Amino acid sequence: MHSMLKTVLLALVASVVLLMAVLHSWPTRAYSTIDVRQRPGSGVERLLEERLPDPDPSAISIPYRVKENIAGLLARNSCVCEGERPGVNLPFAKLLFPRVSAHPLHTAFQPSQLDEMKRRRAKEYQGFQMRSQTPADLLIVAEANSPLQYPTQGVEVRPLKTTLIPGLGLKDLLRDVYTLNFSASLGTFNVAAEVEGVKVRGDGEMHMMLSSFLLPNLNRQPNSSPTQTHCSIPALLIQLETEGHQALFTIKIRHGVTPKLYNTGPEGEKEYNISALVTIATKTFLRYNKLQDLIDSIRLYYPTVTIVIADDSENPRVVSGPYIEHYIMPFGKGWFAGRNLAVSQVTTKYMLWVDDDFIFTANTKLEKLVDVLEKTTLDLVGGAVREATGYTSTYRQTISIEAGEEDGDCLHMRRGFHHIIQGFPNCVVTDGVINFFLARTDKFFIDGLGSLHVGSCDDVIVNHATKIKLPWGQSESDKAYAKFRYPLASSDATRTKNGLLYFKNRFQCLTHN
Incomplete structure (x- = not known):
């Protein structure tokens, strides 16, 4: 009986302790529910469309002439x-007289698969938008x-935080009573200080007057009236209104950008410390003899670069040696997977990205490429590759995406560049650029279009191991490599x-020269 009573008392004490722990950890803050799926709806879009100025009727009779060379540059979707x-x-015709070729991409799928693939792609695209x-x-x-004064850009706020909106005001307007109405798409307005003679309605709400x-x-x-965000969406739409006038502007919502800084050693050195600044990355497949030639050539000029x-x-x-890191992958994973693995270890x-059959020479001056990135806003700068024949290529290309309809966009690649630096x-x-480039490690071409700032320099040159081999002079590894490296147009890899x-990039076709 005594032991049973003791057990019951212990159970009661344990229950009380557990209850107190639960109550102590129970959240006391009141959390609001926000629909993060919300986007500028038809109401906001309709409001903006209504505010677009109507064409001046008197302008209809004014004659004009369309400049076809300029009008043709406008997007037609x-x-x-x-x-x-x-x-x-003819021999070398593609090199000397490049012509534009077009490749429809839907042929990657069987005709019986295409309709289903289009539906799935359309659904994914809608979600992406x-x-x-x-x-x-x-x-x-x-x-x-x-008469409304407001900031057009430059206002930021952290997600779920509060900020003042500078520059708001009403100018040069004579009225008996002055009013300002505020509306926020996903946020609230609060009064941090009360100004004498000003009435406030809607303090702490999405609409305030x-x-x-x-x-x-x-x-x-x-x-003195800050706004508080209630969501972590990228931007907040603010509507400012007084009698007879409206204005809309956006506030950017984002976390502070965390800097990525690299300790490159003491200052005062006349030349760049390449070993502290640069890691050389490559992906190899079967060609260990060429890989060793690459390593040996690097060590002639940069003995301590990783x-x-x-x-x-x-x-x-x-594959081992000082300042060498060798990572094994599953068989045949390919260039992109290899690049991602190598870059992740930098x-x-x-x-610096190189192919495994490149050869460093006295012209492979990495200091020049580093100097370009150190002194410009470029994220990536390519060099030039010299073939055994003496021909040197930079493979400079301009890439453009032309808007299409439901079939997808068009990807156009052309030889050339935009301007000299x-x-x-x-x-x-x-x-x-060609597969010989120096890039900022924290940056990583179609996926980077619009975000990467790319350059190319033709005075930093790496040699390419000769590709000219007679059929009877090819090793078994050369033959195996060629099978993977140069697949037929009808192959699974293509x-x-x-x-x-x-599917992923929503292109319907590709053109290039």
């Missing part, structure tokens, strides 16, 4: 990929001679690549 007719089949479009993407036209008989007092109040090797050979060999400020006469701004362009 109905792109078509068209290639040029093939020319005479909902996630990526924000109020900052909406067209907003400022009214002429509006200020009114006063005195204009100076009214203009003092908005600067070399990261991603290897997806079927029977990998040991800890220096810059990463001031201070670096051998360097240009372009979109695509269909997979085209299928990704079609």
Whole structure:
């Protein structure tokens, strides 16, 4: 009996302790529910459309002439990929007389699969648009001679935090009573200070109205009225209104950008410390003899630079030595997977990508590429590759995406560049470069279009091991490599690549020269 009573008392004590622990940890803050799926709805879009100025009726009778060469540059949202007719089949014709070829990408799928693939792609694209479009993407036209004063850009707030909106006010308007109405798409307005002579309605709500008989007092109040975000969407739409006038502007919502800084050693050195700044990365497959030639050539000029090797050979060999990191991958994973693995292991400020059959020479001056990235806003700069024949290529390309309809967009790639970089006469701004480039490690071409700033310099040259081999002079590894490296147009690898362009990037076709 005594032991049973003791057990009951212990159970009661344990229950009380557990209850107190639960109550102590129970959240005391009241959390609101926010629909993060919300995007600028038809109401906001309709409001913005209504505010677009109507064409002046008197302008209809004014004659004008369309400049076809300029009008033709405007987006039509109905792109078509068209290639040029093939020319005479002569040696080096593609090199000397490049022609545009067009490749429809839907052929990566069987005809029986295509309708289902289109439906799935359309569904994914709709979801992508909902996630990526924000109020900052909406067209907003400022009214002429509006008495409303407001910030057009430069206001930021952290997610779920509060900020003051500078510059709000009402100017040059004579009225008996002055009013300002505020509305926020996903946020609230709060009064941090009460200004004498100003009435406030809607404090702490998504809609707030200020009114006063005195204009100076009214203009003092908005600067004491911060807004608080209730969601972590990229932008907040603010509507400001007074009698007869409206204005809309956006506030950017984002966390503070965390800097990525690299310790590159003491200052005062005349030349760049390449070993502290650069890691060389490559992906190898079967060609260990060429890989060793690459390593040996690097060590002639940069003996202490770290070399990261991603290897997806079927029977990998040991590759070791000072400042060498060798990572084994599953067989045949491919170039992109190898690049991602190699880049993930880089800890220096810059990463130099090379193919495993390149040869460093006295012209492979990494200091020049580092100098370009250190002194410009470029994220990536390519060099040049010299073949055994003496021909040197930079593979500079401009890449453009032409809007299409439901079939998808058109991807156009052309040889060339945009402009020369001031201070670096051998360097240009372009979109695509050859597989010999130096990049900022924290940056990583179609997926990077629009975000990566790319350059190319033709005075930093790496040699390419000769590809000219007679059939009877090829080793078994050369033959095996060629089978993977140069797949037929009808191969699974080619269909997979085209299928990704079609579905992942929503392209209907590709043109290039």
